[in-house]
Amino acid sequence: xxxSNGIIDGPVSLFYGxxxxxxxxxxxxxxxxxxxxxxxxxxxxVAAFIFAxxxxxxxxxxxxxxxLLGGAxxxxxxxxxxxxxxxxxxxxxxxxxxxDGGVSALGLNIANMALLGTAVGYLVVVGLMKLLPRTxxxxxxxxxxxxxxxxxxxxQGFVLQYFLGGDVDLIxxxxxxxxxxxxxxxxxxxGEGAIAAITVTAVARVRPDLVYALHGxxxxxxATEPAGSATFRGIKPLIAVGALITLAIAGGLSYFAxxxxxxxxxxxxxxxxxxxxxxxxxxxxxxxxxxxxELGSGFLADYGIKGLDSSTGLAGxxxxxxxxxxxxxxxxxxxxxxxxxxxxxxxxxxxxHRPGQRPGEPVxxxxxxxxxxxxxxxxxxxxxxQAPNQGPSQAPSHPDPWANVAVPRRRTSGSDAPRGA
Amino acid sequence: MGxxxxxxxxxxxxxxxxxxxxxVKIVAALAFxxxxxxxxxxxxxxxxxxxxxxxxxxxxxKIPPLxxxxxxxxxxxFVATALLLPFxxxxxxxxFLGMSLAVxxxxxxxxxxxxxxxxxxxxxxxxxTTPARDxxxxxxxxxxxxxxxxxxxxxxxxxxxxxxxxxxxxxxRLSRLDDPRFxxxxxxxxxxxxxxxLRAFExxxxxxxxxxxxxxxxRLPAALHAGSVATARQWAGGAIVPIAxxxxxxxxxxx
Numbered sequence: 001x002x003x004s005n006g007i008i009d010g011p012v013s014l015f016y017g018x019x020x021x022x023x024x025x026x027x028x029x030x031x032x033x034x035x036x037x038x039x040x041x042x043x044x045x046v047a048a049f050i051f052a053x054x055x056x057x058x059x060x061x062x063x064x065x066x067x068l069l070g071g072a073x074x075x076x077x078x079x080x081x082x083x084x085x086x087x088x089x090x091x092x093x094x095x096x097x098x099x100d101g102g103v104s105a106l107g108l109n110i111a112n113m114a115l116l117g118t119a120v121g122y123l124v125v126v127g128l129m130k131l132l133p134r135t136x137x138x139x140x141x142x143x144x145x146x147x148x149x150x151x152x153x154x155x156q157g158f159v160l161q162y163f164l165g166g167d168v169d170l171i172x173x174x175x176x177x178x179x180x181x182x183x184x185x186x187x188x189x190x191g192e193g194a195i196a197a198i199t200v201t202a203v204a205r206v207r208p209d210l211v212y213a214l215h216g217x218x219x220x221x222x223a224t225e226p227a228g229s230a231t232f233r234g235i236k237p238l239i240a241v242g243a244l245i246t247l248a249i250a251g252g253l254s255y256f257a258x259x260x261x262x263x264x265x266x267x268x269x270x271x272x273x274x275x276x277x278x279x280x281x282x283x284x285x286x287x288x289x290x291x292x293x294e295l296g297s298g299f300l301a302d303y304g305i306k307g308l309d310s311s312t313g314l315a316g317x318x319x320x321x322x323x324x325x326x327x328x329x330x331x332x333x334x335x336x337x338x339x340x341x342x343x344x345x346x347x348x349x350x351x352x353h354r355p356g357q358r359p360g361e362p363v364x365x366x367x368x369x370x371x372x373x374x375x376x377x378x379x380x381x382x383x384x385x386q387a388p389n390q391g392p393s394q395a396p397s398h399p400d401p402w403a404n405v406a407v408p409r410r411r412t413s414g415s416d417a418p419r420g421a
Numbered sequence: 422m423g424x425x426x427x428x429x430x431x432x433x434x435x436x437x438x439x440x441x442x443x444x445v446k447i448v449a450a451l452a453f454x455x456x457x458x459x460x461x462x463x464x465x466x467x468x469x470x471x472x473x474x475x476x477x478x479x480x481x482x483k484i485p486p487l488x489x490x491x492x493x494x495x496x497x498x499f500v501a502t503a504l505l506l507p508f509x510x511x512x513x514x515x516x517f518l519g520m521s522l523a524v525x526x527x528x529x530x531x532x533x534x535x536x537x538x539x540x541x542x543x544x545x546x547x548x549x550t551t552p553a554r555d556x557x558x559x560x561x562x563x564x565x566x567x568x569x570x571x572x573x574x575x576x577x578x579x580x581x582x583x584x585x586x587x588x589x590x591x592x593x594r595l596s597r598l599d600d601p602r603f604x605x606x607x608x609x610x611x612x613x614x615x616x617x618x619l620r621a622f623e624x625x626x627x628x629x630x631x632x633x634x635x636x637x638x639x640r641l642p643a644a645l646h647a648g649s650v651a652t653a654r655q656w657a658g659g660a661i662v663p664i665a666x667x668x669x670x671x672x673x674x675x676x
């Protein structure tokens with residue numbers, strides 16, 4: 001997500017640097033009003049919190065490591081001014097001390113992630129909070145929406161920067177780049193949104209006065225349900241809602257983004273005469289080179305399905321679904337491998353504790369026994385007399401000192417659920 | 422704490438580069454990066470000269486090359502972008518190993534690759550030779566607004582504390598039979614994040630009160646500024662790097 005040196009040219013970087021400096025000065029002024037002379041320690045700790053939240057490794061989908069940006073989260077918790085300031089400081093330190101993000105691209109990064117992301121995220125959160133009920137779920141949904149929009153718009157900020165100061169013309173038009181970026185980042189935004197939503201509801205339950213966007217008001221009490229269960233209940237609808245929002249963005253926005261020449265496309269068409277079908281008939285312009293490329297006849301090329309009119313939205317939806325499916329498949333593969341590793345480690349440990357056996361041949365015996373037993377365990381009418389604690393990876397047929405020890409990692413769903421024993 | 426805790430990126434050595442005042446190093450690194458970014462992408466010899474300057478700097482600062490290479494991996498996502506560009510660019514194309522690549526795209530990829538790498542390397546040398554506290558002190562002497570440097574100072578000071586706290590909470594969760602898996606671990610993770618925020622915020626209040634009771638007025642302690650302000654000689658020494666780069670740009674960049 002951090003732009004490095006050399007992607008955007010010098011003048012545009014300088015221009016964005018100047019904008020970022022001006023807006024940061026405004027943030028500083030307003031942040032002082034929020035925190036007065038407590039500003040430095042408080043904002044410093046919040047910045048450290050954001051940095052730490054970004055540092056914690058969170059493997060949701062392997063390969064898709066959209067780490068937390070924290071713009072909307074910070075804005076909700078400490079307000080847009082302090083939030084933008086904190087994220088900017090995080091970016092500054094990352095560029096200077098951790099070499100993450102180019103020094104010359106600092107203005108670009110601050111403009112996207114700290115200023116644009118935070119401001120838009122905060123506006124959406126506050127707007128949604130006005131519409132939604134002031135319950136934990138309402139607040140969570142507002143923060144979720146704000147985070148998704150903030151991440152997607154930050155990516156659009158990069159597209160704009162690339163349009164202004166990018167080096168080369170790509171075969172795909174800027175409308176399509178923007179649609180692709182929106183699709184990918186709405187996926188990242190869902191992860192970010194879910195985390196931000198649960199974080200904010202967790203804080204709002206305990207110290208609603210510390211959630212800036214609540215303006216000192218408390219949550220509506222949910223007297224009927226115990227605390228904690230609501231968060232748990234909240235996550236599945238949240239993911240479902242997130243998936244729907246993504247599809248809506250991909251389907252709806254990308255339709256508008258590329259079915260007609262939008263603002264960016266229109267600029268690249270400048271200097272050409274265009275007929276009613278959008279074909280370039282004469283003149284010379286940037287977009288001319290982008291036409292007639294070999295990939296242009298691909299199935300999803302131009303983000304419209306061949307043979308269907310105005311199907312750009314549909315192609316966007318398919319794209320998101322495909323991306324998600326690929327991610328899921330990768331996840332499944334890695335999860336299975338990890339499970340196999342764990343099983344192997346468990347077995348090795350079990351072998352080590354069995355007296356009088358050499359480590360060579362008995363391993364196979366254990367595997368076979370385990371497989372066999374696993375098959376038996378998963379049968380529909382499992383004997384209730386079996387030990388309730390046994391997972392599919394264990395072989396109860398031989399004396400295993402670890403069999404009844406609750407190892408945290410071994411708890412698996414499915415056949416090992418306690419059944420009234 | 423007055424001695425300045427070295428951050429993870431600091432390579433402890435005694436060298437002329439390490440002993441240079443931080444503000445000089447910051448200005449030199451910024452100027453060098455600016456010159457690199459401003460170089461036309463076709464002037465290969467100029468980039469070679471920049472690489473030579475960086476190699477000399479790393480040698481003078483006694484930074485192990487392997488360390489530089491390992492830390493430089495942070496650039497990896499952009500290498501991927503750079504490698505993709507030749508396939509995605511319009512314009513005249515050339516055949517290479519049976520692949521049709523756009524000439525313009527190859528140049529653009531090269532541009533990102535070389536400028537990104539040089540930028541990361543100079544930033545790494547800056548970070549490796551300057552403790553974090555000194556970097557912020559340098560920024561402060563360069564008239565960066567006090568609020569920004571102070572926020573950054575507090576952030577760096579408490580970053581490890583918070584990261585450690587997060588690690589402890591995770592261990593506590595795991596030892597209570599939480600079994601993180603796929604998406605459902607988001608709940609535990611994010612609830613922990615909420616707790617972390619509360620602890621951070623409350624710690625900030627405590628820290629402020631403690632500092633206030635010891636006479637904090639909203640400025641960095643004057644003791645931080647005592648000594649080690651850059652002399653004219655140090656400025657001249659630090660200026661060698663960007664000036665050498667500028668010469669390279671003028672001599673080889675615009676042939």
